[in-house]
Amino acid sequence: xxxxxxxxxxxxxxxxxxxxxxxxxxxxxxxxxxxxxxxxxxxxxxxxxxxxxxxxxxxxxxxxxxxxxxxxxxxxxxxxxxxxxxxxxxxxxxxxxxxxxxxxxxxxxxxxxxxxxxxxxxxxxxxxxxxxxxxxxxxxxxxxxxxxxxxxxxxxxxxxxxxxxxxxxxxxxxxxxxxxxxxxxxxxxxxxxxxxxxxxxxxxxxxxxxxxxxxxxxxxxxxxxxxxxxxxxxxxxxxxxxxxxxxxxxxxxxxxxxxxxxxxxxxxxxxxxxxxxxxxxxxxxxxxxxxxxxxxxxxxxxxxxxxxxxxxxxxxxx
Amino acid sequence: xxxxxxxxxxxxxxxxxxxxxxxxxxxxxxxxxxxxxxxxxxxxxxxxxxxxxxxxxxxxxxxxxxxxxxxxxxxxxxxxxxxxxxxxxxxxxxxxxxxxxxxxxxxxxxxxxxxxxxxxxxxxxxxxxxxxxxxxxxxxxxxxxxxxxxxxxxxxxxxxxxxxxxxxxxxxxxxxxxxxxxxxxxxxxxxxxxxxxxxxxxxxxxxxxxxxxxxxxxxxxxxxxxxxxxxxxxxxxxxxxxxxxxxxxxxxxxxxxxxxxxxxxxxxxxxxxxxxxxxxxxxxxxxxxxxxxxxxxxxxxxxxxxxxxxxxxxxxxxxxxxxxxxxxxx
Ligand SMILES: Nc1ncnc2c1ncn2[C@@H]1O[C@H](COP(=O)(O)OP(=O)(O)OP(=O)(O)O)[C@@H](O)[C@H]1O
Ligand SMILES: [Mg+2]
Numbered sequence: 001x002x003x004x005x006x007x008x009x010x011x012x013x014x015x016x017x018x019x020x021x022x023x024x025x026x027x028x029x030x031x032x033x034x035x036x037x038x039x040x041x042x043x044x045x046x047x048x049x050x051x052x053x054x055x056x057x058x059x060x061x062x063x064x065x066x067x068x069x070x071x072x073x074x075x076x077x078x079x080x081x082x083x084x085x086x087x088x089x090x091x092x093x094x095x096x097x098x099x100x101x102x103x104x105x106x107x108x109x110x111x112x113x114x115x116x117x118x119x120x121x122x123x124x125x126x127x128x129x130x131x132x133x134x135x136x137x138x139x140x141x142x143x144x145x146x147x148x149x150x151x152x153x154x155x156x157x158x159x160x161x162x163x164x165x166x167x168x169x170x171x172x173x174x175x176x177x178x179x180x181x182x183x184x185x186x187x188x189x190x191x192x193x194x195x196x197x198x199x200x201x202x203x204x205x206x207x208x209x210x211x212x213x214x215x216x217x218x219x220x221x222x223x224x225x226x227x228x229x230x231x232x233x234x235x236x237x238x239x240x241x242x243x244x245x246x247x248x249x250x251x252x253x254x255x256x257x258x259x260x261x262x263x264x265x266x267x268x269x270x271x272x273x274x275x276x277x278x279x280x281x282x283x284x285x286x287x288x289x290x291x292x293x294x295x296x297x298x299x300x301x302x303x304x305x306x307x308x309x310x311x312x313x314x315x316x317x318x
Numbered sequence: 319x320x321x322x323x324x325x326x327x328x329x330x331x332x333x334x335x336x337x338x339x340x341x342x343x344x345x346x347x348x349x350x351x352x353x354x355x356x357x358x359x360x361x362x363x364x365x366x367x368x369x370x371x372x373x374x375x376x377x378x379x380x381x382x383x384x385x386x387x388x389x390x391x392x393x394x395x396x397x398x399x400x401x402x403x404x405x406x407x408x409x410x411x412x413x414x415x416x417x418x419x420x421x422x423x424x425x426x427x428x429x430x431x432x433x434x435x436x437x438x439x440x441x442x443x444x445x446x447x448x449x450x451x452x453x454x455x456x457x458x459x460x461x462x463x464x465x466x467x468x469x470x471x472x473x474x475x476x477x478x479x480x481x482x483x484x485x486x487x488x489x490x491x492x493x494x495x496x497x498x499x500x501x502x503x504x505x506x507x508x509x510x511x512x513x514x515x516x517x518x519x520x521x522x523x524x525x526x527x528x529x530x531x532x533x534x535x536x537x538x539x540x541x542x543x544x545x546x547x548x549x550x551x552x553x554x555x556x557x558x559x560x561x562x563x564x565x566x567x568x569x570x571x572x573x574x575x576x577x578x579x580x581x582x583x584x585x586x587x588x589x590x591x592x593x594x595x596x597x598x599x600x601x602x603x604x605x606x607x608x609x610x611x612x613x614x615x616x617x618x619x620x621x622x623x624x625x626x627x628x629x630x631x632x633x634x635x636x637x638x639x640x641x642x643x644x645x646x647x648x
Contacts, residue, residue, distance in 0.1 A: 211419055
């Protein structure tokens, strides 16, 4: 177990370094001269050169990279070219908003996905399975932007029971926060819920048909013990992996969802940053995204090893 | 046959039909047999004869696609008439199973201790530590060294033979009155097989449980069975005491099985040379002998009339129009 964790930590660190290089070079490969964006109306070559020097853009690329990493590690992601505010601070304000939204969407997705998936596998060839499958199909095929607007039309305009926009932190006012999170969370989580449902269903069907389930039943165990204690335990291995892989999709869903529900989060920063070619901001945002990705993957792998003893003990998989 | 009141298990006219996408499959066709307390009965036959389906049908473990009819009387109760709740109380406590595949029959994500403990909690209301202590005792009973350490291990950390011992420990945890062992040694190495049979024999002596031993290995039968029921295409076709069956097989099919094993008493590796042809998969029960197509003795009667299960020339039950009268040469 210890060796496995250590190996995954080292791997994550290497991935992180590679990510910083790619981000650093990638942003420089974007079309458009950032100096021009910074200069605004200014066209004087001397002024441009000044800006270039001020931002260290006249140095060699290697020096620029080392400086960039050094500053990033100290939490300095530069200054936004648009707002002139520190990038780290701006992201620091937006990130908790998005994390709360994503976490809520995740909880919604896991609750809906697992329960419908289990129902669909246990109640085969019944109306419940049919209903669960239909919901999953809809969840997968309805585009987020359309679903978002329909939800707003229905619950905020036709029957105004929930707010259609804005954000309240869970830690300042939980009730208001949940009211604000409900619609965007549902919209953001719907795709993931559908994926989890389908994975849960197929993993459960496989588990329920296996020899060890026959053994469990032959021991006289009741339905719930067989389904949850034996079949679900095994199915969670697959489901966890899929959820981990799908978190990336959640991040891109955040961008659209935050636009629709006017949530002042990470996704809004990305859209604003790209539209105004706010080069330091984009760089910071991508770096944070990449870090989140790496962290999530690490977390999923560690979780995976907790659920599956074949990874945790025995060494064969190490 | 012992008088009715002595019987632990009495299966009468058990019929199991599966509805499948390719039509109906008649897996068990009016099979009848009985088992006394503490008796070891072997159920033998080639692959696909309906042995496992019979075993699972006893306590209602078949999938929903199976239609079961007939009477199964266990300790005076008709099992098919019981509610699922009642059957659950019987499974694992009064009737326990050991299955063929030790690799897949244990749950890969639960520890050995948890899987054995589960039975004890379920049926004997034991708490965590009591169940653990008893589970360790059970592991010791089935010959697993360092039982306390094994309790915390997962199936993938054990060898095939060890896993089968764990299965057996689980099965005998509540001292069942009937142990159904469905090909308990088939998936194991020959050397390991002997050990498992030893464990079964010892436990039977200690607990006094009756054993329904399913196998297609006549070597195993000669080793530990007292009586033998031979199945073919879902029907019981011969039933006799083990020695009688080996000495005077009356059904040509039984004879074929024995001929494929020159000396069953000495033969332990279970190599069964096939009788030409295959076990038919039937949709309905034909008015004929189901073995006729593979039988050298078959004639018009065999193909047009259903043979009864009746006493043959050797004095035991056989389902054949032309039962063999000649004993097997020594
Ligand atoms: N769930 C099922 N659905 C449809 N048919 C089945 C099902 N289970 C078993 N059968 C059929 O019933 C027949 C008897 O199967 P069974 O498993 O009892 O054979 P067996 O004697 O145990 O053979 P083996 O030695 O291979 O274990 C076979 O023809 C099999 O295909
Ligand atoms: Mg079988």
